[in-house]
Structure formats: structure tokens, C-alpha cells
Amino acid sequence: MNQQRRSWLLTPLSRPREVEDAARCGADVVVLDLVELVREEEKHAARLGVAAAIGTAQAAGAEAFVMIDPLLAYADLHACVWPGLAGVVIARAQTPSQVEEIAALLGELEGSRGILPGSLEIAAALETAAGNQAAYEIARASPRVRTLTLGRADLVMDLRPEPCGEIHLLPYLMQRLVIVAGAAGATPIGAWWRSPDRGLLATPQNTGAAARRGRAIGFKGAMCLRANQVDALNCAYARS
Amino acid sequence: MAKGRPVVRRSGLTMPVVTARFVDNAWRRGCDFVTLDLEDSVPQHLKAHARSLIKDAIPKIERGGAEPFARINHDYVEADLEAVIWPGLIRVKYPKTEHAEEVRRLDAIITRLERERGIRPGTVEIDPSIETALGVAHVYEIAAASRRVKEFGATTGGYDLSRDLGVEMFVDFDQFVYVKGEAELAARALGLGVRAAPFVANTTGSVSDGKRAFAQAEAARKCGLHLGGGGLNPAVVESHNAGYTPGEEDVRDARWVLEQYRRVIASGETWLEIENRVIDAYEAARARDTIEFAAACRERDRDKAEAVARTQAALALGA
Numbered sequence: 001m002n003q004q005r006r007s008w009l010l011t012p013l014s015r016p017r018e019v020e021d022a023a024r025c026g027a028d029v030v031v032l033d034l035v036e037l038v039r040e041e042e043k044h045a046a047r048l049g050v051a052a053a054i055g056t057a058q059a060a061g062a063e064a065f066v067m068i069d070p071l072l073a074y075a076d077l078h079a080c081v082w083p084g085l086a087g088v089v090i091a092r093a094q095t096p097s098q099v100e101e102i103a104a105l106l107g108e109l110e111g112s113r114g115i116l117p118g119s120l121e122i123a124a125a126l127e128t129a130a131g132n133q134a135a136y137e138i139a140r141a142s143p144r145v146r147t148l149t150l151g152r153a154d155l156v157m158d159l160r161p162e163p164c165g166e167i168h169l170l171p172y173l174m175q176r177l178v179i180v181a182g183a184a185g186a187t188p189i190g191a192w193w194r195s196p197d198r199g200l201l202a203t204p205q206n207t208g209a210a211a212r213r214g215r216a217i218g219f220k221g222a223m224c225l226r227a228n229q230v231d232a233l234n235c236a237y238a239r240s
Numbered sequence: 241m242a243k244g245r246p247v248v249r250r251s252g253l254t255m256p257v258v259t260a261r262f263v264d265n266a267w268r269r270g271c272d273f274v275t276l277d278l279e280d281s282v283p284q285h286l287k288a289h290a291r292s293l294i295k296d297a298i299p300k301i302e303r304g305g306a307e308p309f310a311r312i313n314h315d316y317v318e319a320d321l322e323a324v325i326w327p328g329l330i331r332v333k334y335p336k337t338e339h340a341e342e343v344r345r346l347d348a349i350i351t352r353l354e355r356e357r358g359i360r361p362g363t364v365e366i367d368p369s370i371e372t373a374l375g376v377a378h379v380y381e382i383a384a385a386s387r388r389v390k391e392f393g394a395t396t397g398g399y400d401l402s403r404d405l406g407v408e409m410f411v412d413f414d415q416f417v418y419v420k421g422e423a424e425l426a427a428r429a430l431g432l433g434v435r436a437a438p439f440v441a442n443t444t445g446s447v448s449d450g451k452r453a454f455a456q457a458e459a460a461r462k463c464g465l466h467l468g469g470g471g472l473n474p475a476v477v478e479s480h481n482a483g484y485t486p487g488e489e490d491v492r493d494a495r496w497v498l499e500q501y502r503r504v505i506a507s508g509e510t511w512l513e514i515e516n517r518v519i520d521a522y523e524a525a526r527a528r529d530t531i532e533f534a535a536a537c538r539e540r541d542r543d544k545a546e547a548v549a550r551t552q553a554a555l556a557l558g559a
Binding site for chain 2: 012036037038039129130132133134155156157158159160161162163164166168169171172173176198200201
């Protein structure tokens with residue numbers, strides 16, 4: 001991997017305007033979301049816009065990933081595997097077999113759509129307890145898995161702030177993820193958030209602080225939800 | 241306990257079954273559960289006597305509406321289980337669990353005793369305590385070893401763990417991040433009830449400080465945790481009940497969040513920022529949890545109050 005991937009900005013595929021804004025704000029990676037930020041009834045339409053969105057991200061110099069739902073993997077992957085895609089983020093990755101199935105589908109689609117075999121990457125978002133428990137097996141399930149993140153584990157697992165300001169269980173989960181990623185040859189991404197930050201409301205200043213803490217424990221970049229967080233991540237995760 | 245209702249186990253006391261005044265007065269304490277102890281609080285020469293007391297102590301605990309639990313000795317599994325598995329007993333706490341095999345052995349013996357004594361199969365839970373390094377190393381296998389393990393965590397093993405590992409007890413930072421994390425991840429991955437203790441400094445070592453107990457329980461509630469680990473001193477029971485129970489303000493706030501979430505749905509967005517807060521499906525789920533648990537607490541408190549009233553009436557008749 002030659003590219004720097006300091007900042008991964010999530011943007012809903014259902015909003016083409018926001019995709020454009022995301023691509024232009026300097027994010028190293030634009031994560032086109034088909035999962036959380038797109039309402040169920042908008043998903044079909046959102047899938048139709050993936051190819052154009054990949055082009056938009058690339059034109060602005062960003063890499064394009066698509067965040068897919070493993071329970072809808074077939075439809076999501078058919079919609080998103082086009083030349084120019086760098087890889088997929090598996091939301092709520094739970095089991096190694098899920099990863100194997102998605103890797104196999106990626107292989108088929110690479111073949112049928114003229115994409116270099118084996119080139120599409122997987123980033124696994126370990127947002128559930130089961131996914132974290134099986135983190136090492138998930139990371140080893142396919143050579144395509146190059147990135148691990150806790151994603152929105154705090155929300156998915158309902159982890160809330162302790163009186164000391166740390167988010168319950170996250171100090172443990174973050175360090176575990178860094179070790180597992182190192183052992184499996186994957187790159188851990190994330191930032192060390194503390195109360196009262198919450199992804200959607202974090203200020204650029206707090207994002208910078210979370211990223212510097214994250215870098216200090218071994219993360220190599222982080223996801224964010226708003227364009228105004230990108231500079232802080234690019235700065236904190238710059239390679240020295 | 242009635243089926244289909246969320247378990248409410250906010251407060252509990254562990255007491256030596258050989259101390260009659262503790263057991264006889266347990267119903268007055270307001271506990272959600274009471275653990276009749278055969279282990280650390282019972283001296284060696286009284287173990288046999290202690291075993292003979294459990295069967296009659298169980299209904300005494302029920303007089304206050306609490307769930308009767310028993311803590312057995314790690315090394316006397318057969319004799320202790322023979323003595324504690326009687327109708328009414330809800331849970332066996334097994335100290336210093338180190339291997340899944342130990343839990344499976346308990347399960348087999350309990351299964352036999354339930355059959356022999358006319359207790360519905362699967363009634364008695366197993367609560368494996370993690371109190372040693374070996375236990376921590378096998379934490380997932382232990383939690384997964386029996387369907388009788390319904391809730392799990394490493395909150396009460398602090399003292400023994402600190403002895404086993406040479407970790408200091410009363411410090412002003414979280415010295416058990418890894419141990420607690422391992423146990424909680426196992427519990428969550430297996431879908432068990434999570435018993436976890438957010439870090440609240442206890443630098444004095446007090447076990448009877450009501451304010452501290454409240455702070456600990458409140459911190460757990462604010463982390464979304466419902467299950468208490470109990471205590472040793474009656475002074476902490478009410479603090480634990482109050483700390484774990486959502487307050488009126490929490491319930492009001494939860495209703496507000498659900499109201500706002502309806503607006504989010506109507507707007508066609510997946511989230512909105514309202515009054516400097518994010519309102520989305522996650523916040524709505526938390527709000528629903530708060531409202532449901534508050535209702536369950538109210539119901540549990542009513543059950544306990546009725547049990548206490550019945551006991552008082554019976555005593556008045558007897559007197």
C-alpha cells in the first residue's frame with residue numbers, strides 16, 4: 001500500500017451532493033456508505049449511484065471504498081464492484097465465514113468486470129462483540145483483509161462513558177484490535193474518543209486530540225463522519 | 241421469578257449461612273438477591289453445619305422477595321451442591337473458576353439434583369467467578385461451558401485476583417482493564433447478561449460507604465449496565481437499588497428522545513442534531529432500554545414490598 005490513508009470520511013451514497021463535498025475536502029479515503037446512513041427504502045436507488053460516486057472520489061484524488069452490509073452482501077457487491085474501487089468496508093463483520101464469502105464474491109466480480117484479480121481490499125469493521133471475539137480469525141480469513149477498525153462499536157455495542165471520561169470497554173477493545181491487527185498483518189485504524197465526543201458532533205479540536213491518542217497506541221488513520229474532521233486526522237496521522 | 245420480564249438484580253448481600261441473625265433478618269434488607277455463603281465467610285470447622293442450614297435458609301430469604309443464591313466452595317463441589325440445590329434456589333456461585341470442565345461438572349451434578357428433587361430442569365443458574373489468572377486465560381470457554389451461565393463478568397473477583405496477581409486493590413486508576421475487558425467481551429459475544437463495573441476510584445477500601453456504592457451503581461447504570469454484583473454490608477443495599485434504578489429525570493429524558501426520534505423518521509433522515517444532541521436509532525434504542533428497565537425496577541420493587549408486607553402480617557399473627 002503506497003497511499004496514505006490517514007482519513008477515511010464516511011458519506012451516504014444516497015446523497016450525491018455530499019459525496020462531491022466529501023471528495024473535495026482532502027480525505028485520503030472516501031467511504032461510500034450503503035449501510036448506516038442510508039435508509040432501508042433508499043438503498044436500491046443508492047446502489048445505482050455507486051459507479052458515479054467512485055468516479056467523483058477518484059477525480060478529487062481520494063480512494064474510494066464502499067461500506068457494505070454483510071447481510072446484503074450480494075446486492076451491495078454487485079452494485080459497487082467497478083473499476084476504480086479500492087475495496088469494501090464490511091460493516092458489523094461478525095465471522096470469518098462472512099469474510100470468506102465476501103472475498104469469493106469479490107473474486108468473481110473482479111473476473112467478470114475486468115478488475116485486476118486480488119486487487120480489491122477488505123476493511124473489516126468489528127462493531128459487535130462476536131466480531132471482536134473472532135477478530136484474529138476474521139483478519140486471517142482472506143488475504144484481502146488489510147484493515148481493521150472498531151467502526152461504530154460504541155454505538156452498535158451500546159458502550160457509554162464512564163465517570164473518568166473513557167468510553168466503557170473501548171480502551172480494552174482498542175488495544176486488543178491493535179494487537180490482533182499486528183499479529184494478522186493488517187492495519188488498525190481508529191481514534192481514541194473520550195466523552196463527550198460522539199462521532200457526529202466531535203469538533204475538529206477534539207478529533208485532533210482523539211487522533212493523537214489513537215496514533216500513540218498504534219492506529220494508522222481513522223474514520224470520521226464530517227468533512228471538518230478531515231484536516232485534524234490528516235495532520236495527526238501524517239507519516240513523519 | 242415470572243417469565244418474560246427482564247431480570248432485575250441491582251443489589252445483593254453475601255452472608256455466612258451460619259450467622260442466624262443475618263439470615264433471619266435478610267428479608268428486611270431490600271435486596272434483589274441474597275447469596276448464602278458456604279465459602280470464605282464460613283470457617284472450616286463449621287462447613288458441615290453450614291451445609292445443613294441452607295435448605296431452611298432459602299425460604300427465609302424469599303420472605304423479602306429476594307432471589308436466593310448460594311456460594312459453594314471450590315473444593316467441595318459434590319457435598320456443597322447436595323446441600324444447596326433445593327426448590328427456591330436460583331443460582332450457584334462457583335468461586336475461583338479456572339477451567340470450563342469445572343463448570344460442566346457442576347452442570348452435570350445440578351442436572352441430576354434437579355431431577356431427583358423435582359426442580360424444573362435448567363432452573364438453577366451457575367455463576368462462575370473469575371478470581372485467578374488461569375480463570376482469566378480461559379474466560380470465554382468458562383462462560384460458554386453451560387447454558388446455566390446466564391450472566392457473566394469479572395467484577396467481584398477483585399480481591400482474589402489482586403492476591404493471585406499481586407495487583408494493588410485501592411488505587412485511583414483502573415488496574416483491571418484487561419481482566420474486565422476479557423470477561424465482558426466473552427459475555428457479550430455469547431449474548432449473556434453483562435456484569436461489569438465501570439471504574440470508580442475506591443482508595444479507602446470501604447465496603448460500607450453508601451455514597452461510594454451509589455456512585456458505583458450510578459456509573460454502571462449510565463453505562464447501560466443493569467446487573468449488580470452485590471455487596472457485603474447492608475449499608476450499601478439501598479445505594480445499589482437507587483443507583484441502578486433510572487430516575488424520573490432519566491425516564492423523562494428518554495421519552496423526549498423517543499419523541500425527537502419520531503421527528504427524525506418523519507424527516508426522512510437517518511439522524512438529526514437537536515439541542516446539541518445526536519438523535520438516531522441508537523439513541524432511540526438506549527431510550528427504550530431506559531424506559532423498559534425503569535418499569536421492570538418498579539415492578540420488582542412492588543413485588544418485594546408485597547413480600548415484606550406478607551411477612552410482616554404473618555409475624556403479627558404469630559406474635
